Amino acid sequence: MVEEKRASRRGIWGWMLFDWAQQPFHTLIITFVFAPYFAAAVAPDAARGQELWGYATGIGGLLIALSSPVLGAIADASGPRKPWIAIFSIIGVVGCWMLWFAVPGMDNITFVLIAIAVAVFGMEFAAVFNNAMMPTLVPRSELGRLSGSAWGLGYIGGLITLILVLGFLSASPETGRTLLGFEPLFGLDPAMREGDRASGPLTAIWYVVFALPMFLFTPDIARKPSVTGAVRKGLSELGRTLRRLPGERSYFGFLMSSMFYRDALNALYAFGGIYAAGVLGWSIIQIGIFGILANITGALGGWLGGRADxxxxxxxxxxxxxxxxxxxxxxxxxxxxxxxLFVSVAAAAGQSGLPDIVFYTAGALIGAAGGAIQAASRTLLVDQVDREKVTEAFGLYALSGKATTFIGPLSIAFATAFFASEAFGLSPQDAQRLGVTPIIVLFAIGLALLPLVKSRHKETVAA
Known part of the structure; x- marks a missing residue:
């Protein structure tokens, strides 16, 4: 039976290692090392850095939204996913490598913003096609565990690279020492923040090495007998699905709900480190510790979330x-x-350690819940369609998610700029605080739409 089709153990592990390969991009670049470094040392000030980072990552998401319908349709019509993963992997790796050239206080940061947008575009699109391979690897009853285990493995990969950067590469400009008390490896200059900038090339190398098992061992969809007219055929199928979709309440509700809560989660990840640097005055080392904690709980959240799923x-x-x-x-x-919680706990900065403790606690919970929700979302999508439509479903999942990836970052950028204007007279720190409030609104919309969604979990258990 088709339902019982299963890839080899080596093929499944190859697919899971893709999450391991890609997670450092989110951990090192988007959240805990490069993003706060960019805001604190490359941009003119933290609030302006948050605004520019929002524009760069938002534009990367907008490029995905504009191109995903056409490319997804071509891929569905032609068959295999690996060629697409390879193309976008190259783009993402090049974008990450270019981040090395983001020196502190550089006059023209346009090059850096372009590199960030390119990295987001390539890495996110590669993940889209990798996710579409998941339903062909194991039966439906095992998808929750597979997805959760892969996310947990990915967080462990992110944790290891974060420890490598903080423990051996990234040093404080004041002390010249890393988190573990060492001088940076390879003679990296703390004053020029070369350890923080090295997160870009390290991410690229890590990705290339650990994505290889997926290319070598994980089975792909067979090439269709004829790809002539693939663009026309794929777009025609997509058009029919989109016209029918509003009538499929659960499927449409899931795509809409996930569109908002995924955008909120991505924005929360992207701006957490920048917020800590600008509002709490944290150093890269402190943000790194925060990241280590979030990755540990993220691995646990992904693993436990898969079992709860x-x-x-x-x-x-x-x-x-x-x-x-x-x-x-x-x-x-x-x-x-x-x-x-808006209640004063100290008369001056540094007099109380409670804010730092609260922020670390929030980071731990964000890591755990983020790992669980990302793993469970892949399974919930499979529940919305028949098995023969699941590849198309992942294409629409990508489209619905990436079509609005720019909303979170750009709304934060606009909100930050709005509250930083002279009309409000707020400090850069207060403008930063108010600038991230759109994230809560996006989560609320996602939760409000979720009751429309049905799950086949009980059917699977009964079977």
């Missing part, structure tokens, strides 16, 4: 994860060097 169903996991993430976002916004 298998037992209770993916919809339950997604719902609770959204609630936890929205609460954490509120906790983050309400925390400064002198306040927790």
């Amino acid at each position: 298998q037992r209770y169903g993916p919809k339950v996991v997604v719902s609770w994860s959204i609630v936890i993430l929205a609460f954490c976002c509120l906790l983050v916004i309400s925390t400064t060097q002198t306040e927790v």
Whole structure:
């Protein structure tokens, strides 16, 4: 039976290692090392850095939104996913490598912004096609565990690279020492922040090495007998699906809900480190410790979320994860060097360690809930369609997610610029705080749409 089709153990591990290969991009570049470095040392100030980072990552997402319908249609009509993964992997690797040239205080940062957008475009698109391979590897009853285990493995990969950067490459400009007390390897200059900049080339090398098992061992969809007219045929099929989609309440509801909560989660990841640097005055080392904690809990969240998915169903996991993430976002916004939940805990910055503790706690919860929701979302999507339509579904999942990837970053960029204007007279730190409030709104919309979605978990258990 088709339902029982299963890839080899080596093929499954090759697919899972793709998450391991790609997670450092999110951990080192988007969240914990390069993004806060960019805001603190490359951009004119932290608030302006948050704004520019939002534009760069938002434009990368917008490029994906504009191109994903056509490229997804061609891929569906032609068959194999690996050629597309290879093309976008090259683009992402080149973008990451270019980040090395982002020196502190550089006059023209346009090159860096372009590199960021290119890296986002390539890495995110490669993941889109890799995710589309998942339903062909194991039966439906095992998808939750497979997805959760892959996300957990990915977080461990991100954790290891973060420890490598903080422990051996990235040093404090003041002390010249890394988190572990060593001088940076390879003679990296702390004053020029070469350890932070090295996160770009390290991400590129790590990705190339560990994505190889997927290319070598994971089975791909067979090439269609004829690809003549693939563009026309694929777009025609996509058009029919889109016209029918509004009538499929659960499927349409899931795509709409996930569109908002995934955008909120991506924005939360992207701006967490920048926020900590600008509002709490954290160093890269402190942000790195925050990242290590979030990656540990993320691995646990992905693994436990996969088991909870298998037992209770993916919809339950997604719902609770959204609630936890929205609460954490509120906790983050309400925390400064002198306040927790908008209540003053110190007269001056540095007099109380409670804000730092609260922020570390929020980071741990964000890591755990983020790992669980991303793993369960892949399974919940499979529940919305028949097996023969699941590849098309992942294409629409990519389209719905990437079509709005720019909303989170750009809304934060616009909100930050709005509150930083002279009309409000706010400090850069307060403008930064208010600038990330759109994330809570996006989570709330995603949660409000989730009741429309049905899961096949009970059917699978009964079978």
